[in-house]
Amino acid sequence: MSRNEITFRHATRADLPSIVCMLVDDELGSQRERYEDPLPQSYYAAFEQIDIDPNHELVVAELNGEVIGTLHLMFLPSISVQGSLRAQIESVRVDRNHRNHGIGNEMMKWTIERARERGAHVVQLTTHESRADAHRFYERLGFKASHVGMKLSLK
Amino acid sequence: MSRNEITFRHATRADLPSIVCMLVDDELGSQRERYEDPLPQSYYAAFEQIDIDPNHELVVAELNGEVIGTLHLMFLPSISVQGSLRAQIESVRVDRNHRNHGIGNEMMKWTIERARERGAHVVQLTTHESRADAHRFYERLGFKASHVGMKLSLK
Numbered sequence: 537m538s539r540n541e542i543t544f545r546h547a548t549r550a551d552l553p554s555i556v557c558m559l560v561d562d563e564l565g566s567q568r569e570r571y572e573d574p575l576p577q578s579y580y581a582a583f584e585q586i587d588i589d590p591n592h593e594l595v596v597a598e599l600n601g602e603v604i605g606t607l608h609l610m611f612l613p614s615i616s617v618q619g620s621l622r623a624q625i626e627s628v629r630v631d632r633n634h635r636n637h638g639i640g641n642e643m644m645k646w647t648i649e650r651a652r653e654r655g656a657h658v659v660q661l662t663t664h665e666s667r668a669d670a671h672r673f674y675e676r677l678g679f680k681a682s683h684v685g686m687k688l689s690l691k
Numbered sequence: 692m693s694r695n696e697i698t699f700r701h702a703t704r705a706d707l708p709s710i711v712c713m714l715v716d717d718e719l720g721s722q723r724e725r726y727e728d729p730l731p732q733s734y735y736a737a738f739e740q741i742d743i744d745p746n747h748e749l750v751v752a753e754l755n756g757e758v759i760g761t762l763h764l765m766f767l768p769s770i771s772v773q774g775s776l777r778a779q780i781e782s783v784r785v786d787r788n789h790r791n792h793g794i795g796n797e798m799m800k801w802t803i804e805r806a807r808e809r810g811a812h813v814v815q816l817t818t819h820e821s822r823a824d825a826h827r828f829y830e831r832l833g834f835k836a837s838h839v840g841m842k843l844s845l846k
Binding site for chain 2: 552556559565568569570576578579581582583585589594610615616617620623624626627648651652659660661664671678680682684685687688690691
């Protein structure tokens with residue numbers, strides 16, 4: 537397959553509609569996001585908090601000037617493991633029209649390299665137990681499914 | 692059982708030896724921590740980063756003026772779920788001499804209330820798949836084991 541190069545950059549406020557559009561276009565996301573014009577203000581408020589914090593990187597992947605993927609990379613200082621830095625990935629999405637072309641793989645490789653650059657000792661993430669394809673995808677990248685991810689809803 | 696009240700507060704630098712002592716006293720922790728006098732400088736460096744960040748709360752539980760438990764509570768802004776705040780718990784430990792007295796339960800109830808106060812929509816954590824007792828403990832508190840926790844070591 538030949539194609540143009542994917543580039544990565546930090547998201548700007550203007551990318552939020554593209555990001556939310558990808559978050560909502562998903563079996564789980566469709567139940568909890570609101571993709572409207574204008575977007576609910578809560579998305580912008582969260583963006584501001586992420587944008588000012590150097591331990592958070594909201595990332596978009598672009599192909600030919602179009603946003604086709606997103607992920608949220610965060611760096612978490614920790615006392616454990618001798619005070620090591622953890623990298624954590626949340627909210628990984630690839631645009632529906634660009635799936636199954638290896639883009640998720642490139643996004644993860646970029647992210648792992650970024651975590652390494654910043655000195656993280658581990659990259660961690662959780663995926664819903666129903667996402668069997670995602671588990672295989674991350675295992676191919678070297679992730680081990682060593683933990684159980686537990687959530688308590690407060691709303 | 693009657694006993695004095697457990698109190699909670701943010702950890703100070705002076706609590707680090709007690710915290711690391713609890714982290715190392717564990718099947719997994721014993722392989723990755725270094726409880727020495729003085730403690731390796733990396734623990735203090737991590738503490739400074741946690742201490743200055745209002746989205747991180749390193750917490751100790753005290754009984755009669757003695758530190759008997761610790762956990763690291765973090766608040767993670769997120770675009771997903773309409774820009775909701777997530778609370779995440781890491782590095783939960785109870786001193787070996789005080790286990791099986793409901794202290795972990797009180798620590799978690801305090802933490803869940805704290806997450807609620809700060810407006811988090813979810814509390815999330817992962818536990819090693821080998822910690823079956825921990826899974827039952829968190830399920831009794833209302834957590835759902837809905838996710839697979841995956842880790843990639845970079846060292």
